[in-house]
Amino acid sequence: MTRPGPHSRIRPAGTIQAVAFVAVVAVLPLITGQHWLVSLLVFTVMYAGLASAWNLLGGYAGYPALGHGAFFGVGAYAMAIGTSHLGVGGGYRPFVLIVPIAVGTALVVLPIARLLLRTRAAAFAVLSITLMFMVQTLAYNIRSLTGGSSGLIVPLAPFPAAIFERPFYYAMAALLALTLAVCWVVRTSKLGLALNAVRDDEDRARGLGVQTELVKLVAFAVSAGLTAAFGAVWAYYITFLYPGFAIDPLLALGAILMAFLGGRRTLWGPVVGAALIGPAQQYFAYRFGASQLYLVAYAALFLLVIYLLPEGIVPSLARRLRRLRRASPAAATHDQVATDSIFSAGDLG
Amino acid sequence: MHLFVQATIVGILFGGVYALIASGQAIIFGVTRTVNFAQAIFTILCAYLSYTLFTDFGIDPFLSILVLVPAMFAFGIGIYVLLLRRLSRSGAELGLLVLYGLGIGIQGVLDFVYKTNNRVITPGYANNSWTVAGYQIPEVRFFAFLLAVAVLGTLQLIRQRTKLGRALRATTQNPVASRLLGVDVERISAIGMGLGVAAAGAAGGVFGMILPFNGNTQYDLLSKLLSIAVLGGLLSMPGTIVAAVILGVVESVVAATISPDWSAFSFLVVLFAVLIIRPQGLFGRRLRGAL
């Protein structure tokens, strides 16, 4: 939101936020020994990371990506195949695979991204989710590699039962920290500025000399690579892969919902959204799982967020704060312009 | 060769049903600039309703269309008025997400009411077929095709020959100019949304007679509808119909000659291959500019 000063990109307030965040995330799983609670934390941190990774492409660049389930699934299957077929070994060794999986996914995705990024807006949304359906079909059909619809088993990690979730939790937390760091660097660099320009008016941005193709590709690849990394950890944690769950259309929707709720295009928005929805989502699935009512609750929440809080929590709070601090009508008016322009640009004709 | 021709016949017949559902999606995109991500679940919803009307009340699925089409027309208008109208045209991606979310909510309700086991509507003639020159023509698919032709023909007559149809096309092509000529663009968009959803209502019953379905079938159907939309160019009615029939044929031929597992995938490959050559789709005039 606020631009950093001209001399340093690192602001004291930002540093405090970051340190506090790391401390809280590091301590959280130590508070409780309840497995279901720690498991809930693992998923929440994972979704915070997925939503932040989605934000790179869907938020900053403004490309409505709906197919991130594909990259998550690719990461998950790569991890499963790596541990079971390639003989990487057990224990902590599979975590090493995360790096090649993330980098590999980012690279493999480049030619596909080039193709998808030739379209925009609704067409892009449609193609991205179509890509996800393709990957899902592949997972069902290449049985020799994925086990198809009978699933694929990942060797169970030999961690002590009492603290079984902890390694996964900290792996997810480290990836979340990395994702947030990437987002922060992007936001404060020329790349972020270029992505903003792409979202605002891509043709004009290109006219002004922004390398739109390049920045879009970078955002897409990094977003996909990070998503795959989370998928890899998830696979090792969950130990059983089934195409319908590993490559799930609802994954992108969940990430989008969290980013919307917290505030798209903000650093902390997706994290705040995940912190609120992640536990609720797990609870819904746990509580209503059998009766499928959680889909209804999920959809209702989704619609409520879009209609009642279209800009998200973080921007709304930030505006309140600024208004309080300055108590000047000018600041408020300025924000109002920004909000209005999102929804009235179409009327300009 | 016999197998290939047989598969092509079956594919064309079912392609008509895809064309019907996808045309509704194209009409909705035209007036709202929103891709209807709920069109698949609307079809499944109507398949379930036909199922209930048939199993509990003995009403033939071809007859229940007379109830479902007006009901879905009203439902579509309701969705436009309550959900889409509040998002401006620049919020088209938001609209897409809203409809996607709505679709997932409807699936949740259907899964709750009907459970998740596969259903299929089986009237007495469900497995009948005629033999013509050595080829099997399944009765249900044949009547489904006739139904699709009849509904699409009616839609086309409305669009081409009536004042409402002119207003629909005008709103699709230039909403500002339409307003300046006195068209109530919101009212016309609501009616367009109603017509598009009603098309899913017309197709639901026959869909449920031809394929076993449950709530999750929506993803399978959604991926096909979206492929048709992109291949057909999102706005073009002829493009949509041709793309739908191509999908029906590719799917059926691959299922018969290679494996049913790869039938859906083969079409997605065709789609991506086309996009490499023509990013605007086969028939789209300006997929980029229009969005």
Next chain:
Amino acid sequence: MDAGLHLRGIVAGYGQGDILRGLDLDVSAGQITCLIGPNGSGKSTVLRVISGLLTPRAGQVLLAGEDVTGRSPRAMLTLGVAHVPQERSLFPAMSVWDNVLMGAYISNDHDAVARRADEIAERFPIVARRRHDLAGSLSGGEQKTVEIARTMMLDPPVLCFDEPSVGLEPRVRRTIFSILADLSSDGRTILLVEQNARSGLAIAHNGGVLDAGVVRLTAPASELLDSPDVGRLYLGAS
């Protein structure tokens, strides 16, 4: 207050910004008034306020003494005020004939519309000649002519044109301006907004200079054409 069109203290814009900042303008009945001004001065916005596409935040639009501020485009059409926008506003994938029929959309008298369409086809031969062709296949000048023909379906006494000559070659431009002059000689009130100020003022009775959301200067069109200041600032040094 005569039968013309009068704007009083119009404040209007999009979002929070004001584009028109207290604009006054008189469009005399039965005459052509040409509004000139630099890009972004709000020329198109004036027309959007008149035709009801944009509701002003303050001020009044008076038509023959009646306050018609904030009426819908449909209501303004009923009152006889038509707006031909700057962008090509034909429906490109509809036939020329269907486009012309859309001109009388607000009328429910099917037979009268059909009769009027035949009259229009007689007056604008291009409509008869290309009636079955898609409007998008016509050249720029042909499209503008059909747009005007479509607008004439309702025979509106007040016409607003937004840069009718933009993007047209000089010969076609002259044709369009002569059609406008013809329409005016039927006694219609015309408000013309033109980037191409010299040609616009040449057929106009009155002129106005719009700058930064207000009308800076009004005068008979011939005076504006001859004024060295206006010439230097808005007509290009020629």
